Every structure is written in C-alpha cells, then in structure tokens.
Amino acid sequence: MKVQQILTQAYTTFLLLQLFHSSYAEALAPRPPPKKQVIVTGAAGRTGKIVFNSLLQHTKYYPVGLVRTESSAKKLVQTTHCGLEQIWVCDVTQLDNNPHSVNDAQAMIICTSAVPIMRKRSLIKALVKMPWNIIRGKKAFEFRQLEFCYKEGGHPEKVDYEGQIAQIDLAKKIGIKHVILVSSMGGTDPNDFLNTLGKNKHGEGNGDILIWKRKAEKYLIDSGLQYTIIHPGGLKDTPCGERNVEIDVDDNLRKRVELNSRSISRCDVARLCIASLEHEQSCAFDCVNVDVPEGSKKISADMSLKKFLDSGVTYDYSDMDVVVDEWSI
Numbered sequence: 001m002k003v004q005q006i007l008t009q010a011y012t013t014f015l016l017l018q019l020f021h022s023s024y025a026e027a028l029a030p031r032p033p034p035k036k037q038v039i040v041t042g043a044a045g046r047t048g049k050i051v052f053n054s055l056l057q058h059t060k061y062y063p064v065g066l067v068r069t070e071s072s073a074k075k076l077v078q079t080t081h082c083g084l085e086q087i088w089v090c091d092v093t094q095l096d097n098n099p100h101s102v103n104d105a106q107a108m109i110i111c112t113s114a115v116p117i118m119r120k121r122s123l124i125k126a127l128v129k130m131p132w133n134i135i136r137g138k139k140a141f142e143f144r145q146l147e148f149c150y151k152e153g154g155h156p157e158k159v160d161y162e163g164q165i166a167q168i169d170l171a172k173k174i175g176i177k178h179v180i181l182v183s184s185m186g187g188t189d190p191n192d193f194l195n196t197l198g199k200n201k202h203g204e205g206n207g208d209i210l211i212w213k214r215k216a217e218k219y220l221i222d223s224g225l226q227y228t229i230i231h232p233g234g235l236k237d238t239p240c241g242e243r244n245v246e247i248d249v250d251d252n253l254r255k256r257v258e259l260n261s262r263s264i265s266r267c268d269v270a271r272l273c274i275a276s277l278e279h280e281q282s283c284a285f286d287c288v289n290v291d292v293p294e295g296s297k298k299i300s301a302d303m304s305l306k307k308f309l310d311s312g313v314t315y316d317y318s319d320m321d322v323v324v325d326e327w328s329i
C-alpha cells in the first residue's frame with residue numbers, strides 16, 4: 001500500500017513538472033507579431049477584391065472589407081472564405097459610424113469608385129453605324145460615341161469626392177496612420193474623355209470623375225495622414241507580374257510614346273497597394289505595364305515602387321492650390 005502511494009505521488013509530481021515545463025517553454029517561445037489590421041473599401045470591386053484576398057493570404061495583415069451591399073458581402077465570403085467579422089456592409093456616401101471591429105485598423109486602402117454604366121441605346125446606335133463608318137473609311141466602332149450614366153446617388157461627386165472624404169475623415173477619427181488611395185491617371189487634364197462620362201452632348205449632367213477624384217486626393221494630402229495615391233492607366237483583368245510596372249508622375253506616362261502602353265493589370269495595382277503598406281514615405285504616382293526589355297529580368301511591382309521612392313521624384317499638385325476656382329464645378 002505504501003509503495004503504491006509513493007508511486008502515485010511520484011507520478012503526479014512527474015506530470016506536474018511536465019506541465020510546468022511545457023507551459024514555461026510555450027511562454028518563452030517567440031510569438032509572431034500581431035497582424036496589422038487593414039480596411040479595404042470597395043472590397044467587392046474588381047481591384048478591391050484582389051487586394052482583400054491577397055491580404056487574407058498574407059501572414060502580416062488582417063483585412064476588413066467594406067462592401068456596399070449585403071449581396072456583395074455574401075459573394076465575397078463565398079469566394080474568399082473570410083470570416084463574417086471581416087466584412088463591413090456600408091455605403092460610403094452615408095458613412096457616419098463604424099463598427100468596433102475596425103477600431104484597431106492601422107491602414108486603409110480605398111478602392112471605391114463611381115461606376116459608369118453604358119446606355120444600351122447608345123451601343124445599338126454605334127453598332128448600327130458600323131457598316132456606314134467602314135464604307136466611309138472611318139474607324140468602324142467609335143467608343144467615344146457611347147453614352148454613360150451613373151446610378152442614382154452613385155455619381156462621381158457623391159462617391160469619388162464626398163465618399164472618399166468621409167473615408168479619409170473616418171481614418172483620422174479612428175487613428176489610422178496610412179491611407180492608400182486607388183485613383184486614376186489623367187487627373188492633370190480637366191478635358192480628359194473620362195470627365196465627359198455621365199454628361200449629355202451639351203456637357204450637362206453628373207460627370208467629371210477625374211476632377212472629383214483629384215479634389216479628394218488633395219483633401220487626403222492636406223489631411224496630415226501618411227498617403228499613397230496610385231493613378232493606374234486603363235485597368236485590365238490580366239494576370240500579375242507578366243510585364244514590368246513603369247512608374248512616373250504628372251501623367252508623363254501618357255506622353256512617353258516609346259512605352260506604347262496606357263494600361264495595367266488590376267493584379268499589379270493590388271500588388272502596388274500591398275507593397276505600399278511597407279513604406280512610410282507619402283507619395284503619389286502613375287503606373288502602367290510595359291514589356292520586359294529583351295535580355296533583361298522582369299522587375300517586380302514592389303521593386304518598381306522602391307526604385308520610384310528612392311528616386312525622390314514627387315507628384316505636382318500645385319495646380320490644385322492655384323486654380324481650384326477654375327476647376328470648381
């Protein structure tokens with residue numbers, strides 16, 4: 001009996017020592033740093049979805065996606081398998097509150113935008129005109145003759161200006177340090193074709209998307225927050241990293257005809273957004289994809305961004321200080 005007692009006691013002591021050792025070792029083991037929370041707005045949009053999904057796969061980041069509707073939320077959960085707590089259904093034009101789940105966010109990536117809708121009637125008109133254009137030796141399909149509108153309450157002034165300002169204000173309110181804004185190339189030219197979308201042939205109506213975007217960019221710059229403003233050329237749904245990313249400022253890429261490119265893959269834009277999270281330097285830049293020069297190695301989007309930041313080149317917004325009245329709508 002006594003021997004049995006001694007054995008039981010010894011065994012219990014052994015178990016306790018084991019337990020102490022393993023929890024002590026666990027406590028001393030190096031832990032990975034907590035994930036950095038990043039809000040991605042427009043997370044159900046074509047670029048936003050790539051940004052959100054890439055951050056989900058990342059070891060360093062914890063994304064929360066803002067989407068406009070319940071149905072977009074459902075689709076995003078189904079396709080990315082994210083947690084429900086990582087989705088925030090909200091219209092940025094009515095952004096007066098935020099859920100507690102984003103209170104620890106350290107960065108915000110804005111991918112919302114007014115979305116132009118093509119009027120079907122104008123498409124039919126353009127198609128009917130095609131044979132006549134061919135006979136006259138003109139371009140068969142004239143894209144610029146198509147007419148566009150925005151959905152009720154979803155025009156550029158509401159979404160790209162007021163909606164973006166609301167997002168920037170929220171970032172400030174909850175202590176976010178860095179805002180990354182996906183905007184658009186062409187902002188230096190008030191007469192850019194994109195500004196005519198949503199207007200009638202007399203120039204009336206809700207348009208001027210690049211002007212409203214640029215005004216919101218200026219608001220972000222003046223906010224005192226760290227900022228990265230990305231102006232992509234035409235967006236394409238092509239795979240990542242197939243071509244190099246060329247970065248420049250002030251719409252110079254449009255003038256550099258030797259590049260022979262005005263577009264970029266949405267996936268490369270998403271990579272630039274995520275790479276920007278690693279830098280503390282505020283900046284604004286334009287970007288397009290260009291062919292990899294023969295005999296050279298491909299350069300990653302991250303490397304192109306680093307090279308641009310090291311160059312010290314800055315985007316010129318001085319026109320926004322001087323001609324705000326002229327630009328006023």
Ligand SMILES: NC(=O)c1ccc[n+]([C@@H]2O[C@H](COP(=O)([O-])OP(=O)(O)OC[C@H]3O[C@@H](n4cnc5c(N)ncnc54)[C@H](OP(=O)(O)O)[C@@H]3O)[C@@H](O)[C@H]2O)c1
Nearest residue numbers: 042044045046047068091092093112113184232233234235
């Ligand atoms: N398309 C191009 O070729 C091009 C070229 C250069 C730059 N860009 C710019 O690049 C950015 C990304 O473009 P993208 O084509 O990838 O975007 P996109 O697919 O058009 O997505 C825009 C997103 O914004 C959301 N949104 C619109 N109004 C909202 C509101 N009031 N509240 C919350 N969310 C709202 C939309 O949601 P709903 O769908 O539910 O409305 C949509 O998910 C945009 O700023 C765009 O202007 C585009």
